[in-house]
Amino acid sequence: RSLRFLAGLIAFHFHSFFIQLCYLMILSLVGYLGLKVSKPRNPVRLNDLDLFYTSVSASTASSMVAVEMEVFSNSQLILFTLLMFLGGEVFTSMLDLLFAGYNLQNKVSINPFPPTNHANQIELGLVLSIPHSDSENHNPCDSNIINVASCDRLKYNCLSYLTYAVLGYLVMVQFVGFSFVSLYMTLVPSARQVLKNKGIKIVTFSLFTVVSTFASCGFVPTNENMIVFKKNSGLLLLILPHVFLGNALYPPCLRLLIMVLKKVTKKEEFSYLLKNSVDVGYEHLLSDLRCCFLVATVLGFNLIQFVMLCSLEWKTKIMEGLNVYEKVVASLFQVTNARHAGESVFDLSSISSAILVLFVVMMYLPPYTTFLPVREHEKDVNKRNEKSVVDCLVLSQLSYLVIFIILICITESKSLKEDPLNFNVLYITLEVISAYGNVGFSTGYSCARQLKTDATCKDSWVGFSGRWSSKGKFILILVMFFGRLKKFNMKGGKAWKLSWPV
């Protein structure tokens, strides 16, 4: 039985992995075809690989730029908005919920007294397991056979309510954000003027930017990303919350929402969701304890980055022309984005190496990285110590990243030799980790940094990887997919014993 359970778990794992991979691939392909057939703003010739790269970048919420953003026409920007909306983690997790709810409904209607087979439940796509020993709560879902039907009913209702809550959250947050940003763009002349000069519609810009930020993608319709708005502190402050709301602080906010809903509606389902948050199986519903420590960790990381950025860069070129308030807001915006949204107000290639190394670490750390000094109730699944064949063959995340970096060093070896100021291992590492973390930071490429000046070189607003060879770009596409699906390989490298001497 234990083995069947394990097999079921692995099957579910692969199943879910392939569904998500296919979803992202189809999204990327559709996006690519859409970009291909639609007309860009000016009749420019766009490389196929670059288009696909950009489409993957939008679908995986990575925002690595290989084509200048202002090349795209209004309809193409709307296509991007759609891709980012459909590719965002909050949205895809809602699809998971819908799928699980649909499966559960089928089960309930077809078979009102199903055998309590755990392996079957797992194949449904979402584990909604209930602690059987929890009899204090008058839980209808204990091992009593008579209650199975009412238990399934409760489960189904929980899933439905949770789905509605997530949907409501998704729509409300983005709608409010959209309203505020478009209001700001309409009212503030300096910002409006920028869009007017670039020929971008205010509505498109607002929708695009808010969806992009909430999905942690980080594309902005302007070539310069947010650098062009670095003096518009108001705009930065309006966008800033969405960086958190759709990413690292999504679990605490969702929990808060459910608590409010429970208070307002007094429904049993919401208290059930709050009490059994981990057992519900929705990956973004974390326990109270975890949420608290998550908030603390996020604030801690941002504080460290903020202090370092301000202390090292306060008086340097990148902050020139800003007053104290603008410097603080811009720095805050920049460091917040280092964890996952990836919008930039500063030119990263001018920032000191110490900060770049810090950014690399921050980009590497997954969104829900938590300093958790206390032991949390863990599922039995995690406790098993056996090593399966897959466990043994799979390496750790870092090993893969190093392999990717080495591969890029090989594909770009010529440039590394001839153009060492643009092509150096720190920038390549930053690019790879940025793609892996689906962040989108990039140091860009500057003709001024070339040692042997190439007369044909033209500066453009594309990311550093936009200047790589096709092989390098192809590897980075793999890294983006790998990074977007990293949750399926969080436990790799188990077969390795890194110890000294014992």
Place this chain on the structure above:
Amino acid sequence: RSLRFLAGLIAFHFHSFFIQLCYLMILSLVGYLGLKVSKPRNPVRLNDLDLFYTSVSASTASSMVAVEMEVFSNSQLILFTLLMFLGGEVFTSMLDLLFAGYNLQNKVSINPFPPTNHANQIELGLVLSIPHSDSENHNPCDSNIINVASCDRLKYNCLSYLTYAVLGYLVMVQFVGFSFVSLYMTLVPSARQVLKNKGIKIVTFSLFTVVSTFASCGFVPTNENMIVFKKNSGLLLLILPHVFLGNALYPPCLRLLIMVLKKVTKKEEFSYLLKNSVDVGYEHLLSDLRCCFLVATVLGFNLIQFVMLCSLEWKTKIMEGLNVYEKVVASLFQVTNARHAGESVFDLSSISSAILVLFVVMMYLPPYTTFLPVREHEKDVNKRNEKSVVDCLVLSQLSYLVIFIILICITESKSLKEDPLNFNVLYITLEVISAYGNVGFSTGYSCARQLKTDATCKDSWVGFSGRWSSKGKFILILVMFFGRLKKFNMKGGKAWKLSWPV
């Protein structure tokens, strides 16, 4: 009882940590004073920090070079040899054994029937715990009180025999190595001529090099390290085994030696050592299984490096002038040294970045890193899941390394801006990881790589860190100590949950 055991364990841990730290500090200080009072070969003015740095580098077996090696006189080289001999891991582990044996002897003579208190045993410095349930082997050390005395006698004998085995191994290997190397240097004119030109005595050179290699230090009395001997394939092949024998392959060799001794002497103690290798508590005595996988891992790593080095560098500048045989031997020597001894036959700054990144990984991995797809018998100690306060505050090794790298980037920020081809983050990372892994690889510093040519710049044969600011050097001294004592912090970062989304 469980708590007392834990407290004892932690106490032992700190105890042992501080003893080793003090030992290394005293060794470094004595070395520094010795270098300070003795006369260098030419009357040159040596910086105090550089001398201390070099002394630490020898004591911690790191071989980071801040002063050209040919500056040192014959007596100073002999002092170095002594430092390296006393600081090597095999020698210090033998000291541990002697200490434990001395404690056990006291215990046996003072108190023939001691209470079987585990916490007490631990404080002795070495755990020699015997599996109590192992009654099949007619083990005198089962829980039977009557056997305690004979059990302690057996333990004591085991320790003594093991100590003799280690001592014999240490002396024999180095003596044989010394004989062969001095024979080679005497017989081969090209090698002899090099030493003659540099005014280094053959005996000093041979002893120094063999001791240095066996201790995984990697200092060589020549300025150019082994680059000057890159055509002397015979010498490289003579030195090569010592890289393994004193480091990654020490456990399998020790086990082999004990097996031979058991065959020859037929003593019960040796079979006891072989059967209970893990329980003996000598950190370098590993189980059969672990030894096999360790050998496989070491060979695997070297093969990967060898293939990559040859495929990327076969026809480049660094291999110029070598024939196929010499290329193969030199490559083999270089990649073997990347894991821990750190002698170089190639100029690392001319090697492609892909290989340097690979070297960084190899230097980071501790010597006994093993691919172990099967579960090994683990001590109960490792299974405990509780997080102590210390566990929570301690970060993982990688986190500390990143912090060190960021600190160096801050102390050297001026050079990073003005001299970006010499000072780049890859070279700094390589230097820090090299110090942490006690390897000693360095890319060096080249005046030709300066962007703004500085007329006062003079090329010299010191490592890259030799050109750092005093603060940077001081941090690197800390890194060397940290790296040498890394075994005490192999389980850090437990309080951090790096997962996404769950």
